[in-house]
Amino acid sequence: MSRHLLSRKLQNMSESATIKMAQKARELKAKGIDVISLSLGEPDFDTPDFIKDAAIQALKDGYTxxxxxxxxxxxxxxxxxxxxxxxxxxxxxxxxxxxxxxxxxxxxxxxxxxxxxxxxxxxxxxxxxxxxxxxxxxxxxxxxxxxxxxxxxxxxxxxxxxxxxxxxxxxxxxxxxxxxxxxxxxxxxxxxxxxxxxxxxxxxxxxxxxxxxxxxxxxxxxxxxxxxxxxxxxxxxxxxxxxxxxxxxxxxxxxxxxxxxxxxxxxxxxxxxxxxxxxxxxxxxAPLDETFAMRDEFKKRRDLVKNALDQIDGLNTNNPEGAFYFFPEISSFFGRSNGKRVIHDADEFVDVLLDEANVAVVTGTAFGDPNSFRLSYAASEEQLESATERMQNVLGSYK
Ligand SMILES: Cc1ncc(COP(=O)(O)O)c(C=O)c1O
Missing domain, CATH: 3.40.640.10 (Type I PLP-dependent aspartate aminotransferase-like (Major domain))
Structure with missing residues (x-):
């Protein structure tokens, strides 16, 4: 009895690369390594209180x-x-x-x-x-x-x-x-x-x-x-x-x-x-004040990360107008080495960032693009500053 008994449909389904990376990051964190996770597609804000209050009231009103x-x-x-x-x-x-x-x-x-x-x-x-x-x-x-x-x-x-x-x-x-x-x-x-x-x-x-x-x-x-x-x-x-x-x-x-x-x-x-x-x-x-306050925070972070990524030689980055991701093009890194390790593709690129910079991002192959990676900036400014600084240091050592 084993996996081959699963439906063909299921065997055909790929595991989510985002979840896989989050898991890897969690494992390193459990070993005491200070990993900054920029791999997830989830706002780091909490739900506004007026929405939580409305749910509590609805429960009391019998919406069960x-x-x-x-x-x-x-x-x-x-x-x-x-x-x-x-x-x-x-x-x-x-x-x-x-x-x-x-x-x-x-x-x-x-x-x-x-x-x-x-x-x-x-x-x-x-x-x-x-x-x-x-x-x-x-x-x-x-x-x-x-x-x-x-x-x-x-x-x-x-x-x-x-x-x-x-x-x-x-x-x-x-x-x-x-x-x-x-x-x-x-x-x-x-x-x-x-x-x-x-x-x-x-x-x-x-x-x-x-x-x-x-x-x-x-x-x-x-x-x-x-x-x-x-x-x-x-x-x-x-x-x-x-x-x-x-x-x-x-x-x-x-x-x-x-x-x-x-x-x-x-x-x-x-x-x-x-x-x-x-x-x-x-x-x-309701008025969208809290939504727009979160959006304004994301914009500040977008600008911060854009500024930092632009300083990394070899990363080609657009200026995203929405969501909370960067998707830098990295093909100029393929073939570069730090003397011990060579980056051949996007999967190795993200492994290098995880192992050497302790920054978790997701390979572009998961999104149908083998020349890029995805960085989520749904994280604090402090984390983003620290993560991009680590990335600059590690990637700078690959020539
Ligand atoms: C483009 C896109 N669509 C849909 C979803 C899923 O949204 P929901 O949480 O409402 O299922 C996500 C979540 O990451 C997303 O990035």
Whole structure:
């Protein structure tokens, strides 16, 4: 009895490189080594108190039972208002659904839409889970790469080139995990022109980092003329409200796909937790002061890290407009040595940073880019200063 008895689907699934790196860092920490972990995609802030208070009140008010599978009406109404206010999206309540995190929304959508032979174009570098979820649902992931020279953003002609009669879905995040890049309204309009030329082609727009942007606004592809029927807008409470552990995400899209997502979720997990949904409704309706205060902190850290990374010879770094990641290009390090050790690829590069600088980051291969690594700056300024100084020292010794 062993692993080979697991389903082929499961054997085919890659382990999360982010979680693997976090585990390695924890092991070193347990040995007493002072590791600075810049590998995780989680805000280091706590959930604002007014949201916690709303959850406590909801518990006292008896929100302790099963919820309707697609979400409590009070939350769906708050989401509809938010989508109108912030995104220019008009959705009825039957076009909105709440899940246990944006991740579950993505899984529901893929389970609803994909059959064998369906191709899914994933803008690359991509968030790791897109690839694995698509595979698990039987679809064929088709990575579409955009490098740092184009600010990691796919151009319309590139998209046109890879679409074929099997293409069913396009997935991307903006602001992006792992690059921090953000598509402008004009760029989304240009991509939409390509998409609208093809029938039966849908877009999953992951906007979970919407509120963590440093240019004051983001644009939604679902709001582009003609795109509402084609778009599943995914968002959630995790990043903008520092509510990762609450497991609350939502999707807005055509009602027939939302109905199908509810069918899937009804069999797998049922509705998301009751008191959390009431609190999330409060969060979405309230002024966004605390969200924007966290965003301002992230911007300070972005500037601090950008400044430090620019001093490291050989790192090629863009200036991310959102999320809380850097995705430096490092190919000029390949072949460099410190006299004892040679860096051949991105996996070895991150091992060097962990072993010699005691800084944990994630290899770009996990995000579909073998020439980069991801650094999360969801950490204190003190940690970021110390980590980048260590990186400068260690990388400076590789010639
Ligand atoms: C791009 C992206 N989408 C979705 C998620 C998952 O969000 P949730 O916590 O709502 O499941 C993450 C979390 O890291 C993410 O980076």
């Amino acid at each position: 039972k099963y919820t309707p599978v697609p979400g409590l009406p009070v939350l769906k109404e708050a989401i509809a208002q938010k989508l109108k206010r912030d995104n220019g999206l008009d959705h009825e309540l039957n076009e909105i659904m709440v899940s246990n995190g944006a991740k579950q929304c993505i899984a529901n959508i893929c389970l609803s839409l994909l059959d064998e032979d369906d191709e899914v174009i994933i803008f690359t570098p991509y968030w790791v889970s897109y690839f694995e979820i698509v595979k698990f649902c039987g679809g064929k992931p088709v990575p579409l790469y955009a490098g740092i020279d184009q600010d990691f953003k796919v151009r319309p002609e590139q998209l046109e080139d890879v679409i074929n009669e099997h293409t069913k879905l396009i997935i991307f995040s903006s602001p992006s995990n792992p690059t921090g890049s953000l598509y402008s309204k004009e760029e989304l309009e240009a991509l939409s022109q390509v998409i609208l030329n093809h029938d039966n082609l849908f877009v999953l727009a992951d906007e979970i980092y919407e509120y963590i942007n440093f240019i004051g606004k983001t644009a939604s592809i679902g709001a582009v003329s003609g795109m509402k029927e084609r778009t599943l807008t995914v968002n959630g409470m995790s990043k903008g409200f520092a509510m990762t552990g609450w497991r609350l995400g939502y999707v807005a899209g055509p009602s027939w796909i939302i109905d199908s997502c509810a069918k899937v979720q009804g069999q797998f997990t049922s509705g998301a937790n009751a008191f959390g949904q009431v609190a999330a409704a409060h969060a979405l309706r």
